[in-house]
Amino acid sequence: xxxxxxxxxxxxxxxxxxxxxxxxxxxxxxxxxxxxxxxxxxxxxxxxxxxxxxxxxxxxxxxxxxxxxxxxxxxxxxxxxxxxxxxxxxxxxxxxxxxxxxxxxxxxxxxxxxxxxxxxxxxxxxxxxxxxxxxxxxxxx
Numbered sequence: 001x002x003x004x005x006x007x008x009x010x011x012x013x014x015x016x017x018x019x020x021x022x023x024x025x026x027x028x029x030x031x032x033x034x035x036x037x038x039x040x041x042x043x044x045x046x047x048x049x050x051x052x053x054x055x056x057x058x059x060x061x062x063x064x065x066x067x068x069x070x071x072x073x074x075x076x077x078x079x080x081x082x083x084x085x086x087x088x089x090x091x092x093x094x095x096x097x098x099x100x101x102x103x104x105x106x107x108x109x110x111x112x113x114x115x116x117x118x119x120x121x122x123x124x125x126x127x128x129x130x131x132x133x134x135x136x137x138x139x140x141x
Contacts, residue, residue, distance in 0.1 A: 001085060002123065006130040007103040012137045014092040014100035015071040020137055021090050022074065024049045030136045033125055035059070048079060055121045062086065076106070084109040104130055 010017060024047065027037040035054035039047050046068040052061045062081025068074050071092060078086035088106035095101055106126050110119040 001107050001109045002119070003105070003107045004123075004126040005103070005105045006127070007101060008130050008134050009095065009099065009101055010134055010137055011099050012141045013098055014094040016141055017100055017102050017133070017137055018071045018074070018090075018092045020133060020140070021092075022047075022068065024051075027051065030139075031129075031132055033121075036061075046074070053121065053125070055125065058121050060121075082111050084111050102130065102133070 012020075024037045024039055027034045033053055033055040034051060036050075036052035038050050040050055040063065041048040046066045048063065048065050050061055050063045053059065060082050062083065063079040064086070065077045065079050066074050067077075071094075073092065074090040076086070076088040076090075086106070086108040088104065088108075091101075091103040091105075093101040093103075104126075108122065108126075110122075
């Protein structure tokens with residue numbers, strides 16, 4: 001199983017960064033590989049969402065069930081997609097009123113060896129995800 005863990009210190013409150021990550025339908029506005037993002041279900045404890053990837057001609061999608069703890073974390077669990085497993089968690093730790101530490105930990109396994117291209121693309125995406133969200137937070141806040 002592949003594992004990715006990234007973090008950053010951001011000049012943005014934990015609450016605002018949480019809202020940025022939680023706003024799934026805005027992802028295509030700032031994630032260049034994201035061809036679409038749709039909330040399929042909203043629950044009191046989170047959301048089910050579909051993310052469409054279009055990266056250098058490779059088009060796939062996956063659906064996750066996300067459990068939210070407002071301003072603290074978003075846990076991610078695979079519902080369907082080209083993965084045998086996908087799980088992870090965003091964490092938002094307040095450092096001061098206008099700064100926080102943002103962390104993302106993901107673990108995933110591709111369905112079959114034939115999906116190696118999907119794995120390579122997803123690896124590239126996950127390694128740059130925190131940076132993309134930090135740039136978006138800088139632009140907005």
